[in-house]
Amino acid sequence: MQTKPDLDEARRVLQEVFGFADFRPGQAEILQAVLDGDDILAIMPTGAGKSLCYQLPALLRPGLTVVVSPLIALMRDQVEQLKQRGVPAAALNSTNSGQDNAMIEAALLKGRYRLVYVAPERFVRADTLSMLRRAGADLLAIDEAHCVSQWGHDFRPEYRALGESLVALGRPQIVAVTATADGPTRAEIMERLFPAEPRQFIRSFDRPNLRLAMQRKHKPVQQILAMIARHKGESGIIYCASRKGVEKLTEILSAQGIFALPYHAGLAPEIRAAHQDMFVRHENVVIVATIAFGMGIDKPDVRFVCHADLPGSIEAYYQEIGRAGRDGLPADTLTLFGEADIRLRERQIEDNDAAPERKRLDRRKLQELIALCETPRCRRQTLLAAFGEQSEPCGNCDICEGRWPLFDGVVAAQKVMSAILRTSGRFFSGHLAHLLIGHATEAIKRHSHDLLPTFGVGREFTLSEWRSIFHQLHALNLIEQDEEDRDRWCLTQGGRAVLRGEAELTLRGEMALPTGRSADIRK
Numbered sequence: 192m193q194t195k196p197d198l199d200e201a202r203r204v205l206q207e208v209f210g211f212a213d214f215r216p217g218q219a220e221i222l223q224a225v226l227d228g229d230d231i232l233a234i235m236p237t238g239a240g241k242s243l244c245y246q247l248p249a250l251l252r253p254g255l256t257v258v259v260s261p262l263i264a265l266m267r268d269q270v271e272q273l274k275q276r277g278v279p280a281a282a283l284n285s286t287n288s289g290q291d292n293a294m295i296e297a298a299l300l301k302g303r304y305r306l307v308y309v310a311p312e313r314f315v316r317a318d319t320l321s322m323l324r325r326a327g328a329d330l331l332a333i334d335e336a337h338c339v340s341q342w343g344h345d346f347r348p349e350y351r352a353l354g355e356s357l358v359a360l361g362r363p364q365i366v367a368v369t370a371t372a373d374g375p376t377r378a379e380i381m382e383r384l385f386p387a388e389p390r391q392f393i394r395s396f397d398r399p400n401l402r403l404a405m406q407r408k409h410k411p412v413q414q415i416l417a418m419i420a421r422h423k424g425e426s427g428i429i430y431c432a433s434r435k436g437v438e439k440l441t442e443i444l445s446a447q448g449i450f451a452l453p454y455h456a457g458l459a460p461e462i463r464a465a466h467q468d469m470f471v472r473h474e475n476v477v478i479v480a481t482i483a484f485g486m487g488i489d490k491p492d493v494r495f496v497c498h499a500d501l502p503g504s505i506e507a508y509y510q511e512i513g514r515a516g517r518d519g520l521p522a523d524t525l526t527l528f529g530e531a532d533i534r535l536r537e538r539q540i541e542d543n544d545a546a547p548e549r550k551r552l553d554r555r556k557l558q559e560l561i562a563l564c565e566t567p568r569c570r571r572q573t574l575l576a577a578f579g580e581q582s583e584p585c586g587n588c589d590i591c592e593g594r595w596p597l598f599d600g601v602v603a604a605q606k607v608m609s610a611i612l613r614t615s616g617r618f619f620s621g622h623l624a625h626l627l628i629g630h631a632t633e634a635i636k637r638h639s640h641d642l643l644p645t646f647g648v649g650r651e652f653t654l655s656e657w658r659s660i661f662h663q664l665h666a667l668n669l670i671e672q673d674e675e676d677r678d679r680w681c682l683t684q685g686g687r688a689v690l691r692g693e694a695e696l697t698l699r700g701e702m703a704l705p706t707g708r709s710a711d712i713r714k
């Protein structure tokens with residue numbers, strides 16, 4: 192009987208074929224499990240080296256490895272890299288000519304390839320499945336597995352059918368990998384892609400070399416220019432929420448003599464490819480892009496990522512900043528957010544005719560993101576906590592660096608909380624801010640909130656400062672949305688302690704201190 196390949200053999204192939212000295216953290220355990228024949232779900236941060244977890248076994252096992260991958264560009268890069276290493280690999284997708292695809296299929300049936308990458312919509316076709324089965328496919332790798340989740344930000348309907356294709360393919364071993372999976376997404380991946388519970392490997396999401404910072408937009412262009420100035424001659428990505436934003440910002444930056452190139456889905460494919468190529472090849476290109484840019488781009492030395500607008504969600508934020516510093520060297524991130532961004536996102540959620548359950552989840556995700564923007568606590572702690580990870584203050588974020596003025600927030604918190612209680616938790620930050628400041632808006636009058644004792648007790652702060660305080664209380668888990676009734680705010684146990692004056696509370700001001708000054712930092 193043939194013995195199973197072991198880790199020593201895997202290490203030999205790692206060195207001889209891939210030219211890497213050793214495994215990266217996490218890879219060895221996953222490879223061992225793949226070689227043992229287990230079904231696997233691996234959640235590892237971007238840049239951790241997930242591809243190797245199926246590419247290397249493909250070389251050690253007798254059968255054909257099929258990789259389903261959502262992006263043609265990503266497929267092409269991986270196949271190119273494999274070919275350069277002398278690994279016979281091919282891709283079946285819609286950018287090949289019909290003739291190319293037919294030739295690849297013929298070669299597959301002759302056993303010419305170790306790996307074949309297939310676009311999901313093609314993979315699920317009955318003819319493709321039957322061809323792959325005849326070609327001896329027995330390992331199915333699913334890249335970017337979170338695309339199966341309709342709660343996720345990259346939902347791909349074709350991924351839904353993957354689970355049902357398994358029988359037609361003859362029940363291959365499954366290795367699903369992703370960088371993004373919070374609890375609900377993880378559960379959905381397991382349910383949709385695996386016939387039985389897989390072995391799970393979850394590596395820390397921490398990317399300690401990324402400096403994290405978030406700022407309210409006050410002079411966004413200046414804020415972005417300051418970031419670029421700190422990284423003269425280095426590569427960076429600036430994400431904008433819209434194509435128009437991309438165009439405008441590219442113009443502004445170019446006028447300042449910065450080598451900036453736009454990237455968005457409205458540009459011709461050749462232009463996009465050319466700009467991406469410039470970015471990857473050169474060291475000093477700043478790419479100004481919508482979120483259309485980035486998935487699958489393997490550029491290790493991106494030194495900064497900036498969000499000119501609020502990102503789509505915490506996961507999107509994490510994935511986008513994750514494109515910086517893949518080489519492990521220090522890299523800088525800055526996220527700008529504004530009240531208009533938040534309003535726009537709220538409107539998009541409300542105007543969307545999604546199911547109520549979905550809307551509620553979207554609202555909650557937005558709240559979490561805003562809470563991260565407004566948090567008085569270490570950014571990394573807050574970010575990792577959103578992925579279920581406990582950690583200590585990091586020392587490498589704007590909050591830890593003491594760039595924000597801090598103040599004793601007990602009284603302010605008590606005012607917000609009593610406003611919440613007096614309005615039965617039915618109203619959100621904007622309404623409560625008007626209430627505290629004593630603005631008799633239409634809504635305030637309609638609900639007779641101008642008659643409440645809390646009306647006008649908070650004139651010491653501005654509207655947006657109150658909003659910020661509200662979000663900070665949420666970030667600190669002092670207030671939360673009711674479990675049953677998500678449209679209702681209530682106080683947590685910690686919140687009640689602050690309300691009774693039994694706990695201390697430090698909040699932060701709304702504007703970061705000018706660089707160089709440092710605030711009294713109390714945790």
Ligand code: ADP
Nearest residue numbers: 211213214215236237238239240241242243489
């Ligand atoms: P992910 O899919 O997890 O974001 P990739 O699989 O694209 O990451 O790998 C990121 C980079 O790390 C690639 O350039 C890859 O070649 C490299 N890499 C992977 N494993 C190793 C290793 N053991 N040693 C050195 N480099 C590695």
Ligand code: ZN
Nearest residue numbers: 569585588591
């Ligand atoms: Zn920190």
